[in-house]
Amino acid sequence: MGQEERHTEEKVYRQLRANSLLQEIMLRYMMEGQAASEQGKLAWVTSGFPVEIPVTMGVNVSYPEQYGAIIGSQKVGPEICGFAEELGYSQELCSYARSSIGSVRYPEKSPLDGLPKPQALLACNNICGTVLRWYDAVSQMTGAPVFLFDTPPTEGDQPSHHREYVRQSVLRLIDFLSRTFHTSFSEERLRKVGELSGEAIDLWTRSLKACRNRPSPLNCADRFLAMAPIVALRGTEPAIEFYQALLEEVQERVSQGLGAIRDERIRLLWDDIPPWFTIFRFFNGLAARGVVFPADTYTHAWSGSLAGADLLDSVVSVYSNVYLNKGLEAKVDKMCELIKEYSLDGFIMFSVRSCKRYSLGQLVSKELVMERTGVPGVVIEGDMVDSRLFNDAQIQTRLDALLEMFL
Amino acid sequence: MSYEQVTVQSNSQTLKPTVTDRLTMGYVYPHAPLEIIMAHGLTPTLVRARPGIAGAFEASLQTFACSYTRNLFSQRANDQMPASSALLFPGNTCDSLLNVGDIWRVRFPDDIIFRLTYPAANQGEAAVHYLADELRSLSQSIEAAFGRPFSEEEFRDAAGLTRQFRSAAQFLYAARVVSPQVLRYSKLAALIHTFLLSPDQKSANEITNASTQVQRALARSRLLDSAKKIQEQLIKRHLTPAALPHGAKSPRIAIAGGMIDPGAIVALFNAAGIPEDALVMDLFSFGFKTVFTPPCEVGRDPFDSVARSILASPLEPTQEGLGVRLAFLKDVVTNLAVDGLIVCEQSFCDPDEFEAPSLEAEASKSGVAVMRLPIDPELSDRERLGVRLQSFLETISPRSGR
Known part of the structure; x- marks a missing residue:
């Protein structure tokens, strides 16, 4: 065994080979975004x-939330968020939004020189209401128009008037893109894109479900990195290419009984966005104590595929019924389902100060989930990008208290 | 559920129904469908954030929930919430209010909670149809909960009442633009609050009487036509330079923000020893925006009519349309001879805090002095806020050319 191999073997976690392909694909995606921006075709x-x-409709897309994750993981969140605060945006606001606004203000001081300049800003409020106001702020700075795809939150079954309203949003979106980018819509093309999107989601879902095995082939940080194409490249061939490679590796690990971490002893559920600026340190620190996260509520959120005779109706269903667009009860149900399905011993809820939609309600959810499943959980508070809002010592104390319950 | 059943079910853990013969429905978002609620024989009553409430939210809400929702939650947890038979929460306006509605249902399971989900996009007729259906659904839920069907007659009465209230209040807003001394801002705020807390003929008459008195006073000083013209322009949201009396006092301050209680601003001004005459206009959700909501029309489908009324209410930062709001702000500060703008921000309120820099920039571009005022319902830091207000007023000078 060579020195390099021995070094790898000593680590508490196993690196995914697919990560190198992921880097290639994401680099290509960023370059395509830059080219599209120069051609006036980027949203x-x-x-x-x-x-x-x-x-x-031939419009390329870039994801400011994903860029926020890059800012966080490069540990420059406080600096870039600070640029937005200089412009008058409160530190109490979402750090994805602040870092995005800050990077638009000073792209030359931001990772990768900022996201390529957009010609339109497409916001869907199925993840939160903040996105509209965030994009309004960016619109003020870039001149790109904002389109709001409005998906009113649902409680239980989606009523027919909700569906009709969201369907009108789809039609309005097609009209907006046609006018803004001088392009046209084809249902045949949407079916093809929908199939590609569905295939990638299916492959991704199979990798997620493989984590029901003991040991789990993926840990939290693995999934948070591997989710990038499902967020940014749905409906494209590269996403399928990556998720095929990932699934193969996951299945290989399962067949060989290899876990994502060396010594899996405690299986937990993760709720909410991760602290990007400490993602490896945080999860690997827990891995060293035998803690693996076979499931989380965040990466499981991309699940619906466009299919069926009425594709626009399918768009309505898939995008109205995302996890964060549902009420507290649905979130509790989902957590309980994951805990049962993935044979989990407990859960950690990361209360992200930036994200009110995701995080407010966790204190109550925690009690409900504990009551229904009988497993313990803990709420820790911090932020996903702004490390100024993350108190490591306080968090470790809370985690220690939880982990003691499993010893 | 009848009123008697609600009374029997009430205990210290539930909202307390009123001791009058009318059921009440508390609402927390300014654009509640008052006429629909009243058509079921319920009295809609604004649930206000109040100072002096001890925090009791910590076991249920994190500290980064907006201060308005924290205050409401604490009121309820402390059993200090005014009597109400049910509560109406909004959906799709902001994340805090959406989630707090859910949390409330878990923490206070015996409370009767309704939710009205608003459209956030400017989607024309599709938004009207959507909201009309939401209102129909709310109406059915109210009937199921209280056994009180929708009454066309009560709807007509309610529409007449809100029309009377808004017409009087709109005139008073316009009158204060022309002559802030003609009515104290605190009096206007109190008249509006009285109606929002208890929309009945008495409170509508009270503001109507005030409007009549102000009309007489302005007629004597030959300013009535100016005020009426400004009222019309504010309704249409298209202003031209206001004709102000020669030697009008300055500075003239406008104040903007979302879910800020006008009463809280009065308290701050008074504590800082600042004359209320300086405050010529507010653009608050529980002030200007509620008052300038157009009346619903009777004689057509009531749900459609109320939906159109709500969706035509002006300038809510929880909805799509920042550009329109900024254009209107520019219109206000340039045409109403405003010297300074105070932008209030409810702490941890996303709509307020996101919009404040844009409001500040827009007003600054128009040459108006701007101050941002972070505020919470408890008026914590009142002394410091007072000093900031005083300093701001001292530093601004009247705009040139007036």
Whole structure:
């Protein structure tokens, strides 16, 4: 065994080979975004946006939330968020929004010189209401028009008037893109893009479900990195290419009994966005204590595929019914389902100060989930990009208290 | 559920129904469908954030929930919430209010909670149809909960009442633009609050009487026509330079923000020893925006009519349309001879805090002095806010050319 191999073997976690392909694909995606911007064909979109429509119409997309994750992981969140604060945006606001606004103000001081300049801003409020106001702010700075794809939150079954309203949003979106980008819509093309999107989601879902195995082939950080194409490249061939490679590796690990971490002893559920600026340190620190996260509520959020005779109706269903667009009860149900399905011993809820839609309600959800499943959980508070809002010592104390319950 | 059943079910853990013969429905978002609620024989009553409430939210809400929702939650948890038979929460306006509605249902399971989900996009007729259906659904839920069907007659009465209230209040807003001394801002705020807390003939008459008195006063000083013209222009949201009396006092301050209680601003001004005459206009959700909501029309489908009324209400930062709001702000500060703008921000309120820099920039471009005022319902830091207000007023000078 060579020195390099021995070094790898000593680590508490196993690196995915597919990560190198992921880097290649994401680099290509960023370069394509830059080229599209130069050609006047780039839109910024929110993570829950029905991206198959712009892709169908030949409009490239970039994801400011994903860029926020890059800012966080490069540990420059406080600096870039600070640029937005200099412009008057409160530190109490979403750090994805602040870092995005800050990078638009000073692209030359931001990672990768900022996102390429958009010609339109496409916001869907199925993930939060903040996106509209965030994109309004960026619109003020860039002159790109904002389109709001409005998906009123649902409680239980989606009523028919909700569906009709959202369907009108789809039609309005097609009209907006046609006018803004001088392009046209084809249902045939949407079906093809929908199939590609569905195939990628299916492959991704199979990798996620493989984590029901013991040991789990993927840990939290693996999934948070591997989710990039499902967020940014739905409806494209490269996404399928990556998720095929990922699934093969995951299945290989399962067949060989290899886990994502060396010594899996405690299986937990993760709720909410991760602290990007400490993602490896945080999850690997727990991995060293035998803690793996076979499931989380965030990466499981991309699940619906466009299919059926009425494709626009399918867009309505998939994008209205995303996890964050449902009430507290649905979130509790989902957590309980994951805990049962993935044989989890407990859960950690990351209360992200930036994200009110995701995080407010966790104190109550925690009690409900504990009551229904009988497993313990803990709420820790911090932020996903702005490390100034992350108190490591306080968090470790809370985690220690939780982990003691499993010893 | 009848009123008697609600009374029997009430205990210290539930909202307390009123001791009058009318059921009440508390609402927390300014654009509640008052006429629909009243058509079921319920009295809609604004649930206000109030100072002096001890925090009791910590076991249910994180500290980064907006201060308005924290205050409401604490009121309820402390059993200090005014009597109400049910509560109406909004959906799709902001994330805090959406989630708090859910949390409320878990923490206070015996409370009767309704939700009205608004459209956030400017989607024309599709938005009207959507909201009309939401209102129909709310109406059915109210009937199911209280056993009180929708009454066309009560709807007509309610529409007449809100029309009377808004017409009087709109005139008073316009009158204060022309002559802020003609009515104290605190009086206007109190008249509006009285109606929003208890929309009945008495409160409508009270503001109507005030409007009549102000009309007489302005007629004597030959300013009535100016005020009426400004009222019309504010309704149409298209202003031309206001004809102000020669030697009008300055500075003239406008104040903007979302879910800020006008009463809280009065308290701050008074505490800082600043004359209320300086405050010529507010653009608050519980002030200007509620008052300038157009009346619903009777004689057509009531749900469609109320939906159109709500969707035509002006300038809510929870909805699509920042550009329109900024254009209107520019219109206000340039045409109403405003010297300074105070932009209030409810702490941890996304709509307020996102919009404040844009409002500040727009007003600054128009040459108006701007101050941003972070505020919470408890008026914590009142002394510091007072000093900031005083300093701001001292530093601004009247605009040139007036």
